[in-house]
Amino acid sequence: MAATIRINEDIKQQLKLKSAQTGISQLDLANKYILKGLKEDNFPNKKVMSLDQIEKFLENDKPEGDDVLDELDGIVHSDIPTNAVDLKKSSYK
Numbered sequence: 372m373a374a375t376i377r378i379n380e381d382i383k384q385q386l387k388l389k390s391a392q393t394g395i396s397q398l399d400l401a402n403k404y405i406l407k408g409l410k411e412d413n414f415p416n417k418k419v420m421s422l423d424q425i426e427k428f429l430e431n432d433k434p435e436g437d438d439v440l441d442e443l444d445g446i447v448h449s450d451i452p453t454n455a456v457d458l459k460k461s462s463y464k
Contacts, residue, residue: 378386390397 386397386400389395390400393400
């Protein structure tokens, strides 16, 4: 789906310069930056992790809980309240 978006002239010039420096088209750069902004907007103060990164964290998880579970808390949205530490503890029973 194509769309027309009006952007500030200063931003347009910065995008043009970055395109010339990197060899990446302005369209590709604009899409990349917009997507990155949307991800950051959805997860402020949270790292957006790949499934592989999440699996690596969980492999090293401790039954008593740790900072990794706190980082993962809130990444998956659900209407059902959960406690990641209690869920992990119950998986060891």
